[in-house]
Amino acid sequence: MKNKICVAVSGGLDSMVLLNLLLNISEIEPEVAHCNFSLRDQESNEDEIFIRNFCFKRNLICHVKKFDTFNFSKKHNLSIQMAARKLRYDWFEELLKTNSYEYMVLGHHFDDSIETFFINVFRGTGIKGLLGIPNKNKKFIRPLSDFTKKEILHYAKIKNIKWRSDSSNQEMKYLRNKIRSVLSTFYYSFSFSFHNGLKKTINYLHYENYLIEEKIEEIRKEITIEKKDNPFFWKIECKKIKKLKPLSFYLFKLFSPYGFRNINSMIHFIDAQSGKQLISKIYRIIKNRNDWILVSHQLLLENQNKTYIISNIKVFNKMFLPVDLEIFYDPEEENRKNMFLIDFDKIQFPLLLRTWRKGDFFYPFNMKGKKKLSKYYKEKKFSLLEKEHTWLLINGNGYIILIIGNRLDDRFKITESTKKILGIK
Template sequence: MEKISSNHLKKYFSFNSKKKVCVAVSGGLDSMVLINLLLDLPKIESEVAHCNFSLRDQESNKDEIFIRNFCSEKNIICHVKKFDTLNFSKKHKLSIQMSARKLRYDWFTELLENNSYEYIVLGHHFDDSIETFFMNIFRGTGLKGLLGIPKENKKFIRPLSDFTKEEILYYAKIKNIKWRYDRSNLDIKYLRNKIRSVLSTFHSFSFSFHNGLKKTINHLHDENFLIENKIEEVRQEITIEKKDYPFFWKIECKKIKKLQPLSFYLFKLFSPYGFNDIHSMKYLIDAQSGKQLISKIYRIIKSRNNWILVSHQLLSENKNKTYMIPNLKIINKKFLPIDINFFYDPEKKSRKDMFLMDFEKIQFPLLLRTWRKGDFFYPLKMNGKKKLSKYYKEKKFSLLEKEHTWLLINGNGYIILIIGNRLDDRFKVTENTKKILGVKI
């Protein structure tokens, strides 16, 4: 009773004014103790979110009714979402437990976006962390997988993380808190339940079991903290350029190659982006320009002596998009992908920051777009035409550079200019040119 109290929760909710939180309540022991503790905090306005996964026939519906009645008695808002978990599992080829987890957290994220909640509050306790610890050992894991369930993760917090199931049960009995019992917790077809059964045996003959594991996990947290700091130092050392939106990360291959142990650093640096194949990443370090690795959301492109890590969206966002410039008097730059400027009759001498062309050969409307299959042009000061794909290859353009290099297209469909790179010879300024058009980015 001294350990579990509303005072313990205050360190998570040190607000000066009243704040609103949403508590995930299943109806089980842990979540019912949690919501009762939160209702005793004066500066917290609690609402409830309950997931009905439709997995236990009438038992699932009785859980929902139990929660609705509790919220009605306490005069608090209750959000309920009913899921067809079995069909979701089949459709997405996920286990029942993974399906329920995804459905639950997707909905919680939606609730956070649509309401002014400070946090989503969850009822996980220390025994849950121990079970996760052993589950990850069986599956194979790194240090991070041994840390259990985090107490805080952005907008998700777990105030009961330091307490054991036994302590929570004792508190519930003393306070006469009612809860619903989920019989599926005994079903040993689930790995977590098998581990729970084995762990109960350890606990029965060793009172120091929980304390020993708690010390171990705390030490692992400290070690992970030091490792993450080192990883951040290395990330900065290998980075040439990095921006968050749109996501773009340019990395120096020479510095990656020097990292030791290389496999460890490759995993820590790139697994968050979905790259877990260490062998393929090692190969890519010395691969020829243009080779790439693809994950679900991102790709790593070898570009000369660098890696470029980008999202698929960044590579495809310009594809097949065309922007029109009806005339030079009215140019709405707000709707163009680049800041392009046109000048009548600039000085005839060439300038590094401006491309000069024969205005009389220009036909409107002009178009801006990226390259497409079959594109060709007549490179300035070269004889004959050249396919754009071949030109890009000769210039060693990376895939990213190809997709983000804009073309200025004449009204008759001819390429006037590879912007920032090369003018088409057909539009060059000659002795017969009467009027010059300058293009500057």
């Protein structure tokens, strides 16, 4: 059985050489994906027609997607190049999922890696930014990544491969094109030694980056109190973070993947008050006494305004609830241990299960007077995460019966006059 792959084809030299090479391999079954970014008017449409005709003549399946790149870049406040990149890779991910390809194959070559190297140097980067474009990244592979543009062009001429030129590659408003123009002088003067030296340098950087990543993983384990992936939850010991040297370097390596790149803010956050937060686009770090808790926004938001309706006792134990509860009607005396015992005659169905809301109050068990839940949580030193994931059992008249796993409302406790008991475990 042939391996099913998808080849990203722009119509330019690199992708056309790649496609022609892959067509000569009998073990694979290539399909083609072409992005029309609608940025070069008729030229973009002619690229699309060129690729469609090429695929039609060779009986290849051709996927084409037309994008309104300009409006997308404005809407998301991205440069044209970054907008095109996001649109392209999002669509490629979609194709991988829906078509069960072994790989998405891209036409990047070694000169692309050199350009990326210098772009990142120009912008400021660590070792990872100097590694160029990876040969393989999950299901994305780049078979031409060890070959230079000159070698690819030579092959195309020998094999009489046709391609289309992209006029935007000559526009000096793009940083990559500016760097490409400057580098062309070095290619001409030092062709072999320039490429060979940079290839060795990038290989050495790969080895060094591997050692750094191993050390970061070791540090990650040292500072971790608890970590879960689904849902994502990472509890970190502040004392151990404070001891890291160089602190700025480790903070960046550990937390920049979660969107935290303001290192000065993170250093100050080590000694912040409990309850304070640092927020990135997807994640937040909550200071919880002597720890940091890193979670996704989704984990904190998923329980807000969510309510479960419990119409009667029979359905209670059959319902899928976010908290593990069992309910018992008139439990035996010997089974009442570790249960919250409630006067059944004070219960009004339907009951509700939800998290706290502003203004909630209750009458704590065996205490006089009411107390706001916000104050109770503060006294108990609940973290923000604990507040958002502590569930309340609400009576039909709106009163809080029970803070699940924590405390009963005094109005619902059993007394000498109680006739029927509801046990909750």
